[in-house]
Structures are given as structure tokens and as C-alpha cells.
Amino acid sequence: MKRHAFPLAITAVVTALVLSGCGDDEPSNIADDPASTPESETSDASPTDATTPPTDAPTESETTGGTTETVTVPVYFVGDTPRGPRLFAEQREVEADNPLEEAAALMVAGDAADPDYRTLFPEGGGFESIEYDGEKFAVTLRDDAWNTPAPGMTEAEAKLAVQQLVYTLQGVEGAEVPIVVLPSGMLFGDAPVVGAADELSTRALVNVLSPAEGATVTDTFTASGEASSFEATVPWQVRDEAGETVLEGFSTAEGYIDGLYPWQAEVDVSELAPGTYTFVAMTDDPSGGAEGGEPTEDTKTIVVE
Numbered sequence: 001m002k003r004h005a006f007p008l009a010i011t012a013v014v015t016a017l018v019l020s021g022c023g024d025d026e027p028s029n030i031a032d033d034p035a036s037t038p039e040s041e042t043s044d045a046s047p048t049d050a051t052t053p054p055t056d057a058p059t060e061s062e063t064t065g066g067t068t069e070t071v072t073v074p075v076y077f078v079g080d081t082p083r084g085p086r087l088f089a090e091q092r093e094v095e096a097d098n099p100l101e102e103a104a105a106l107m108v109a110g111d112a113a114d115p116d117y118r119t120l121f122p123e124g125g126g127f128e129s130i131e132y133d134g135e136k137f138a139v140t141l142r143d144d145a146w147n148t149p150a151p152g153m154t155e156a157e158a159k160l161a162v163q164q165l166v167y168t169l170q171g172v173e174g175a176e177v178p179i180v181v182l183p184s185g186m187l188f189g190d191a192p193v194v195g196a197a198d199e200l201s202t203r204a205l206v207n208v209l210s211p212a213e214g215a216t217v218t219d220t221f222t223a224s225g226e227a228s229s230f231e232a233t234v235p236w237q238v239r240d241e242a243g244e245t246v247l248e249g250f251s252t253a254e255g256y257i258d259g260l261y262p263w264q265a266e267v268d269v270s271e272l273a274p275g276t277y278t279f280v281a282m283t284d285d286p287s288g289g290a291e292g293g294e295p296t297e298d299t300k301t302i303v304v305e
Contacts (some may be wrong), residue, residue, distance in 0.1 A: 001169065002274055006172035007062045008125075008137055009192065013037050021131070028041075029118065032103070035091065037183060039206070040150060042080050049101065068095060069096035069097070070093045070094060070095055071094060071096045071099055072091050072094075073091070073092060073094055073099055073103050073172045074089040074090070074167075074168070074171035074209075075089070075091075075092045075103050075171075076088070076089050076091050076163075076167040076168045076171065077107065077117050077118060077119060077164070077241075078089075078115075078117065078119065078160060078296075079114075079116050079117050079118070079204060081204050081205070082295070082296060083205075083296070084156075085120075085156075086115055086158070086202065086203055086205075086296075087160070087163060087164060087202055087203045087204065088114070088116075088203070088205055088206040088207050088291055089167075089203075089224045089226075090113060090114060090207065090209075090213075091210070091212065092106055092113075097170050098131045098169075099132050100131075100132060100137070100172055100173070101127065101170055102229040103126070103169075103171075103172050104127055104130055104168060107119060107121070107164055108126070108127075110115045113212060113213040114213040114300065115213075116298075119161075120151065120157050120158075120159055120161035120164060120168060121146075121164070122145075122146075122150035124145045124150075125141065125142065125143065125146035126141070126142040126145075127139060127140065128140040128141060129222055132169070132173055132175070134175075134177075135177055136180050136193075137169045137170075137178070137180065138179075138180050138182060139169075139180065139181050139182065140182040140183065141181065141183070141184065141187070142239055144184060145156055146188060146219055147186045147188075147189075148186070148188065149188045149189055150188075153188070158189055159190065159197075160202070161188055162187050162188055162190045162194055163196065164196050164256065165187070165253045166178065166194055166195065166196050167196060167202070170196060172280075176196060177195075177247035178193050178195040179193070179194050179195075179282070180192065180193050182255065186214075199259050200228060200258075200259065203260060204280055204296055204298060205228045205260070205283050205296040206227040206228075206229065206234065206283050206296050206297065206298050207225045207226045207260065207281075207298050208223065208224075208279065208281050208298040208300050209224055209225045209226070210222065210223060210224045210225070210227040211279060211300050211302055212300065213300050213301055214300075214301055214303065215300070215303070215305045216272075216302070216304075216305055217302050217304055217305070218253050218304070218305045219268070219269065219270045220266055220268045220269070220270065221266075221267055221269070221302075222265070222266055222267075223236060223251075223266075223267050223279060223281065224263065224264040224265070224267045225258070225262075225263060225298065226260040226261060226262055226263065227253050227256070227260055227263050227281065227283060228253075228257075228260045228261065228281075228283070229256055229283040229284045230256070230283070230284045230285055231284070232253040232256040232261065232263075233250055233252060233253075234250060234251045234254060234263045234265075234282070234283070234284065235249075235250045235282050235284050235295075236249055236250065236251060236267070236280060236281045236282070237279075238267065238269065238272070238277050238278070238279055238302075240275070240277055241275070241277070246272060246277070247267065247268075247272070249265060249267070250265070250284070251263040251264060251265035251281075256303055263281075265281070272304050273304075275304060276301060276302070276304075277301075277303075277304055278295055278299050278300070278301055278302070279299065279300045279302050281297070281298055281301045282295040282296060282297045282298075283295045283297075
């Protein structure tokens with residue numbers, strides 16, 4: 001099975017049940033418009049290997065009203081790119097006692113913080129249970145509503161919906177094992193045992209994991225994510241509410257040829273006026289679009305204080 005990079009190992013966080021009351025960046029001021037990257041170049045780096053389950057355990061904190069343990073996991077949604085709909089990961093907090101089912105519930109509902117993301121799972125179905133035994137995920141459907149594609153669902157959408165689930169479950173556990181669908185063995189008409197499809201044809205070629213949508217930032221913040229971009233170059237911009245670029249720079253990812261790799265950039269917004277802006281990361285193409293068309297972008301709304 002092809003290895004693919006998971007955007008986030010499980011991170012422990014604690015949320016009270018009852019409350020009492022990003023690498024190498026060179027900023028400049030004017031941006032050239034990059035385009036999406038060809039994937040024919042070579043690189044000595046290899047994708048992040050996240051096949052071992054994370055070792056960090058949730059921590060616990062007490063308040064008068066009790067506590068609930070949570071973990072931060074990647075949940076995969078669908079967004080539009082120049083190459084068609086692709087998967088985008090979003091870091092979300094879920095309850096630690098059953099992160100697989102919690103993450104799957106967010107995915108099915110399309111409960112994404114980023115308004116550019118959506119789900120391909122139609123209404124009317126559901127999961128009875130999701131279990132992981134170290135070798136596979138056993139996904140039991142509540143009924144037969146999702147055995148075949150929903151009316152109007154294309155074959156490509158059906159396959160991508162299945163991959164939404166595969167990538168989400170594998171990301172939560174940090175394990176590249178297949179899913180087995182029970183009791184019928186079929187999910188939107190796909191095979192009874194399904195593994196992850198090649199990420200270069202399934203995921204968006206750039207993904208911003210931090211800052212989160214709507215994050216408040218001050219002075220300098222670290223932006224990070226994953227990308228597969230020409231020579232590992234990941235340009236970034238900060239745009240004002242009129243869409244004008246007010247800051248720009250680039251990050252160098254850890255690789256690019258055979259998968260998505262981590263990137264990180266330090267973004268200095270200390271000279272910007274307080275207000276709402278958009279942080280944008282994108283793929284690069286020095287041909288100016290002649291070889292790749294428009295760049296793939298991922299955007300996050302940020303609030304500068």
C-alpha cells in the first residue's frame with residue numbers, strides 16, 4: 001500500500017464540560033501569480049511515515065462541573081481545485097473516548113470550520129459503529145442507504161466520498177490500514193475492502209492546517225500545512241478585504257515529488273492595520289501557467305489584532 005502523509009498526529013487537549021461564566025520564508029510586498037505544479041520532478045525526501053499510532057495520551061483537568069478529554073485529529077472534507085474536487089484536511093477536536101466515530105460524524109455532516117469545504121456523504125445513512133483492531137477498520141453501516149451511490153451522485157463523487165472516510169479514519173489512528181464495510185460489504189458501490197488512493201490524485205496539492213479558519217493573530221504567527229509543489233516551493237500571501245496582496249513570501253516543504261509534505265512559514269503581520277485578512281498558501285509553477293494551469297490554493301480567514 002502506498003504510504004501517504006497524515007497531516008497531524010493525535011494531540012491531546014482538554015475541554016471542560018461546564019464552563020464558569022508556520023520554515024523558510026522571504027516576505028516581500030508584491031506577488032507574482034504562481035500556477036499549479038507538474039509532478040515530474042524528483043526529490044530525495046520521502047513522505048512522512050505516520051503508520052505508527054501516536055503515543056501522546058490525553059491529559060485531564062478538573063472543574064466544578066467535570067471534564068471531558070479531547071484529542072485533535074484530522075478530518076477530511078472536500079473542496080474545489082483547478083484539478084477538480086479534492087480532499088482537504090482540517091484539524092478538529094473530538095472526544096477522546098471514541099475519536100473515530102466523532103471524527104466520522106463531523107465528516108458526514110460536513111461540519112467544517114472552513115466554508116470552502118463540504119462533504120460528499122448524502123443524508124439518509126449513517127454508521128452503526130466504527131472499530132479499529134490494529135489491522136483494519138470495521139465500519140458497520142446503520143442501514144443500506146449508502147450501499148449504492150445516491151441519486152445524482154457521479155462515480156467520481158462516490159469514490160471520493162469513500163476516500164473521505166478512509167483518509168479520516170487513517171488520519172485519526174495514524175495507521176495505513178484498509179476499511180472493511182459491514183454488513184453488506186459495499187459503500188457507494190465500492191469494493192468491500194478499501195484502502196487509501198494515491199494522495200496526489202485524491203488530496204488537494206496544498207493544505208493549510210494552521211492558522212485555523214477565523215483565527216486571531218498578533219505580530220508574528222506560524223503558518224503550516226502540507227503540499228506537493230514544484231521544487232517544494234510553497235508561496236503564501238496575506239490579502240486584505242479588497243483582495244489585494246499586502247504581504248507575501250514562500251516556504252520550502254520537506255519534499256514534493258511523490259506525495260504531500262509538511263511546510264511551515266513565519267508570517268509577520270505586525271505592520272498591518274487591525275482587521276480581517278485572508279491567508280493563502282498555493283502551489284508554484286515558474287512557467288507562469290504554461291505547464292500547469294492555475295495554482296491550487298487553500299485559504300484561511302484571519303483576524304489581525
